[in-house]
Amino acid sequence: MISPEQLAQLRAQTPGLDKGLHLNHAGASLLPQAALQAIHAHLDLEAQVGPMEAALLVADKLQALREDAARLINASSDEIALMTSGSSGFGSAFAAMPRLQKGDRILVGRQEWGGNLANYQRAAQAAGATVETIPSHADGSVNASALAQMMDKRVHLVSLTWLPANGGLINDAVAVGKVTAAAGVPYLIDAGQALGQVPVDVQALQCDVLKSAGRKHLRGPRGTALLYVRKSFLDKLEPAWVDVSSAPIASDEAQLRHDARRFETSEAAVALQLGLAASVKLALTLGVENLGSISAALAKACRTRLASIPAISLHDLGEGAQSGIVAFNLRGHDAMALKNRLAQQRIYIGANGVPYTPLDMQARGLHSIARASFSYLNTLDDVEQLARALEGMD
Structure with missing residues (x-):
């Protein structure tokens, strides 16, 4: 576990915390000082010796990042690619898969x-x-038993957003x-909110591809991401372009x-990758399970507190364990406008529209x-500050 003294030190090593109340870690978290x-x-270093020369000097640090990222997800370092975004990683892997044929099926979570x-x-649409x-349980979660009934030889891949962006x-x-795994069908996981x-x-997930941006709960900089591709799946992938x-x-x-x-390119923002390396090392040192238990407990407290406000409607799905994301609406307020009004009070939240999770x-x-x-x-x-601000807008 993380002691109160450790938390106080971690907060002190996060410069942005004194600039406002940051409750948008699912969008982009605050960078640690390291x-x-x-x-x-x-x-x-780039200014002193030149960007190309500087990259050569830190090649071992970038390899250490791949090794740490592999430790974080129980993979090997040769299964890790450093990307500029989760979208570029996932899109590159999907585009590298064998072409869809007429009648093929892609199965996705809601x-x-x-x-x-x-x-x-x-x-x-292009391939026919x-x-x-995939059907969901009553609590909105993916129904694996129903998925098993959908499997046939036409299934091209199964894709799951593990922790959704909207709750x-x-x-x-x-x-x-x-x-x-039983059906021998490729399995792609969007772990953007999980990592x-x-x-x-x-290994437990038995996925073939997994991706995550670095800027969310890993607390890395924007413009960084991790892509995992299972070694046994790699030779089935032909990148759409190379360098x-x-x-x-x-x-x-x-x-x-x-x-x-x-799936990497020779051109990269090395400074940002080194920032991600520091953030990944911090997560490994502290223990992701420890970190997640704190955020989940705070989110649970927030749901309880917001439920006491009559004008608030909560929109989280799932039973049992839930993530550190709390979805809600305030009666009479558009979500984006509410986000902007709170920002004027230096309370920073997120807001999602239909395009983020359209099916759900x-x-x-x-x-x-x-x-x-x-x-x-x-x-x-922080929970109480958010609740009071929302009560003041009702």
């Missing part, structure tokens, strides 16, 4: 993130394939993995790398939701 220092130090879904739908939604639901990603918030074990790093030409023939770095939002008749997302950096006083 990440800021790593970024600044490398930019200084909470599939809109960016993933848009790629699937566009590819399916279909994108189908506290935690899908049973392991149960889905058991179904896909840094819940323990991730790709001199991912497929160097030797003896008049371009040779694809034999690791996940076939439409199924529940929601046009938008306000979203408070907690980190281990937050406190019960």
Whole structure:
């Protein structure tokens, strides 16, 4: 566990905490001082010796990042690629898969993130394939038993957004993995809200691809992401494009790398990657399970407190364990306008519209939701400050 003294020190090492109340960790968390220092130090090095030369000098640190990221998810370092965003990683892996054929099926969870879904739908429309939604349990979570009944030879892949962006639901990603492994069907996981918030074990998940942006619960900088590709799945993937790093030409023939770095490019924001390295190391040191238990407890307290406000409607799904995301609306207020009004008080939350999780939002008749997302950096006083601000707007 993390002691109160440790938490106080972690808060002191987070410069942004004294600038306002940050409750948008599911959007982008606050950088720790160690990440800021790593970024600044490398930019200084680039200014002194040149960006290309500086990158060569820190190659071992970037490899250490891949190794730490692998430890974080129980993978090997050659299964990790450093990307600029979760979207670029997931999109690159999907585009590298064998082409969809007419009649093929893509099966997705109801909470599939809109960016993933848009790629699937566009590819399916072009090929004459279909994108189908896996049935949900009564609590909104993915129904793995129903998925098993959907499996046939036409299923091209199964895709699951593990922790949705529009509420506290935690899908049973392991149960889905058991179904896909038994059927021999590729399994892609969007772990954008999971990494840094819940323990991730790709061996238990039995997934073939998993991605996460670095800027959320890992507390890395924007412009960074991690992509995992299972080693046994890699040779089934032909990248849509390559460069001199991912497929160097030797003896008049371009040779694809034999690791996940076939999805990396020679051009990268090295300073940002070193910032991510510091954040990943912090998560490993503190223990993700410890961090997630704090944010989940704060979110639970927030749900209880907001439920006492008559004008508030809560929109979290799931029974039992929930994540650190709290979805709600305030009667008479558009979610985006509410977000902006709170920002004027230096209370920073998120707000999502239908495009973020279109299947789920439409199924529940929601046009938008306000979203408070907690980190281990937050406190019960923060919960009360948010609640009082909302009561003052009623």
